Amino acid sequence: MSKQMSHLDNIPSTPGKFKMEKSPFVHNRLRWHSSLAKLTFWSFIFLGLILIFFFRSPSSNPLPQDPSRRSLRTYNWGGPAWEKRVRSSARVRSRNGISVLVTGAAGFVGTHVSTTLKRRGDGVLGLDNFNDYYDPSLKRARQALLERSGVFIVEGDINDSALLRKLFEVVAFTHVMHLAAQAGVRYAMENPISYVHSNIAGLVSLLEVCKSANPQPAIVWASSSSVYGLNTKVPFSERDRTDQPASLYAATKKAGEEIAHTYNHIYGLSLTGLRFFTVYGPWGRPDMAYFFFTRDILKGKSIPIFEAANHGTVARDFTYIDDIVKGCLAALDTAEKSTGSGGKKKGPAQLRVYNLGNTSPVPVSDLVSILERLLKVGANRNIMKLPRNGDVQFTHANISLAQRELGYKPTTDLQTGLKKFVRWYLSYYSGGEKAAG
Ligand SMILES: O=C(O)[C@H]1O[C@H](OP(=O)(O)OP(=O)(O)OC[C@H]2O[C@@H](n3ccc(=O)[nH]c3=O)[C@H](O)[C@@H]2O)[C@H](O)[C@@H](O)[C@H]1O
Known part of the structure; x- marks a missing residue:
C-alpha cells in the first residue's frame, strides 16, 4: 500500500464513520469506497474537460468520406477576438x-x-476551407492579399452549420455571394464525392442557415456553363435545355439550380444563379488549361490539346475575371430582398439565372498560339482526341438577358486578358520556388 493511499484512507469523509475503521472488513470497504470516489471524481473532471473542449471551440468535421484528396481537418473558430x-x-x-x-473567398x-x-x-467577410484541390499556398497568398485590403477570411467549411449560424448571429448579412464549390470538370471522375459534398450538401447547408436567418439574406451563387451539357443549339440561352449534363460537376451545378428553386419556393429566399463561362485571369486556378498550359510551355513540357471527332475544333467562351466580377456585383446590386423571415415565407421572392460569358468562343489551339506569342516560347503540342471525361466540344454564351437586366457587358478579349494573366504569372512565380501545382 502506498503512503499516499494510507494517508487518504485515514481521512474521514464524515466524523461518524471514523470510529468504525478498526474492523479490517470495514477498513477494506472504506478503501474501496475511497477508490470509487476518486475514480468518480476524476471521471467527472475528464468528462468536464471534454465538454468544455466541445462547447468552447466548436469545429466542423469536414469531408468525412473524402479522405483521398483532403486531410481530415477541424477548424477552430469562436471567441471574443474572433468575433x-x-x-x-x-x-x-x-x-x-x-x-x-x-x-470560397480564397478562391x-x-x-x-x-x-x-x-x-x-x-462589408465583406470571407469563408474558405483552404482545401488542397490545388496548391493551397496560392490560396494563402490570395488570403494575404485580402487581409491587406481589410477582408478577414474565416477558416471553415460550408457544411459546418454551427459555424454558419454563428456567423449570422454575429453579423446580419444582407447578401451572400456563394462561390465555394468543388470546381473542375475532369476531376469529377477521380473524386465524385467531393462534388456532392461541396456543391450539393454544402449548398443545402448554407441555404438552411440563410432561410432561418432573420433577416434572410439575398443569395447570389456560382452555377456553371457546363449545365448546358450536350446542348447543341448555340449560343446557349438561359431558356435552353439543361437536362443533359456531360459531367458530374455539371450535374451537381444543375442540381444546385433546382435546389435554389426549392428554397425560393418554400422559404422566400431571393436567389440568383450565375452561369460562369470558363473564367480566366490573374490569381487564377492552376487546374485550368490556360494556367497549366502556361506553366508547361515555360517548362518545355508537352501540352495535350483536345480535338473532337474528325479533327473538330474544341472551343471555349473564355471570360475574363474583371468582366465576371462586374457581373457578380451587378447581380448583388439588383438582387431583391428575400421575403421570408425565421424560416417562414411571407411572399414570392426573386429567382434568377444568368449567363456570364464573353460571347466569342475561341478554339483551344488559338489559346495556345496566344500564349506562345505572349511567353515568346513555342509550345510542344500534343493533339489528342477529346477524352470522354466530361468535357464538351464548345461553349458559347448568349448574354442578352444579363445585358438587359444586369447591364452586363464584357469588354476584355482573350488576347488582352491573357496578357494580363501572363504578366501576373511571371511576376508571381518569378521566385521559381513557387512553381505552380
Ligand atoms: O465554364 C465552366 O462552367 C467551367 O469552366 C472551366 O471548365 P473548362 O471550360 O473545361 O476549362 P478548362 O479545364 O480550363 O479547359 C478549357 C479548354 O481546354 C481544353 N483542354 C483542357 C485540358 C487539357 O489538357 N487539354 C485541353 O485541350 C478543354 O477541353 C477545354 O476546351 C472550369 O474549370 C470549370 O470549373 C467550370 O467553371
Whole structure:
C-alpha cells in the first residue's frame, strides 16, 4: 500500500464513520469506497474537460468520406477576438453599402469579388476551407492579399452549420455571394464525392442557415456553363435545355439550380444563379488549361490539346475575371430582398439565372498560339482526341438577358486578358520556388 493511499484512507469523509475503521472488513470497504470516489471524481473532471473542449471551440468535421484528396481537418473558430474580427471585416463603410458573406473567398473568383466589394465600401467577410484541390499556398497568398485590403477570411467549411449560424448571429448579412464549390470538370471522375459534398450538401447547408436567418439574406451563387451539357443549339440561352449534363460537376451545378428553386419556393429566399463561362485571369486556378498550359510551355513540357471527332475544333467562351466580377456585383446590386423571415415565407421572392460569358468562343489551339506569342516560347503540342471525361466540344454564351437586366457587358478579349494573366504569372512565380501545382 502506498503512503499516499494510507494517508487518504485515514481521512474521514464524515466524523461518524471514523470510529468504525478498526474492523479490517470495514477498513477494506472504506478503501474501496475511497477508490470509487476518486475514480468518480476524476471521471467527472475528464468528462468536464471534454465538454468544455466541445462547447468552447466548436469545429466542423469536414469531408468525412473524402479522405483521398483532403486531410481530415477541424477548424477552430469562436471567441471574443474572433468575433471582433468578423464584425470589423463585415462592417459597411459606405452609404447604401451592403454586408456580404463571400464563401470560397480564397478562391479565384472569390478573391476578386471580395477585394472589389471592399474597395467600394461594402462589408465583406470571407469563408474558405483552404482545401488542397490545388496548391493551397496560392490560396494563402490570395488570403494575404485580402487581409491587406481589410477582408478577414474565416477558416471553415460550408457544411459546418454551427459555424454558419454563428456567423449570422454575429453579423446580419444582407447578401451572400456563394462561390465555394468543388470546381473542375475532369476531376469529377477521380473524386465524385467531393462534388456532392461541396456543391450539393454544402449548398443545402448554407441555404438552411440563410432561410432561418432573420433577416434572410439575398443569395447570389456560382452555377456553371457546363449545365448546358450536350446542348447543341448555340449560343446557349438561359431558356435552353439543361437536362443533359456531360459531367458530374455539371450535374451537381444543375442540381444546385433546382435546389435554389426549392428554397425560393418554400422559404422566400431571393436567389440568383450565375452561369460562369470558363473564367480566366490573374490569381487564377492552376487546374485550368490556360494556367497549366502556361506553366508547361515555360517548362518545355508537352501540352495535350483536345480535338473532337474528325479533327473538330474544341472551343471555349473564355471570360475574363474583371468582366465576371462586374457581373457578380451587378447581380448583388439588383438582387431583391428575400421575403421570408425565421424560416417562414411571407411572399414570392426573386429567382434568377444568368449567363456570364464573353460571347466569342475561341478554339483551344488559338489559346495556345496566344500564349506562345505572349511567353515568346513555342509550345510542344500534343493533339489528342477529346477524352470522354466530361468535357464538351464548345461553349458559347448568349448574354442578352444579363445585358438587359444586369447591364452586363464584357469588354476584355482573350488576347488582352491573357496578357494580363501572363504578366501576373511571371511576376508571381518569378521566385521559381513557387512553381505552380
Ligand atoms: O465554364 C465552366 O462552367 C467551367 O469552366 C472551366 O471548365 P473548362 O471550360 O473545361 O476549362 P478548362 O479545364 O480550363 O479547359 C478549357 C479548354 O481546354 C481544353 N483542354 C483542357 C485540358 C487539357 O489538357 N487539354 C485541353 O485541350 C478543354 O477541353 C477545354 O476546351 C472550369 O474549370 C470549370 O470549373 C467550370 O467553371
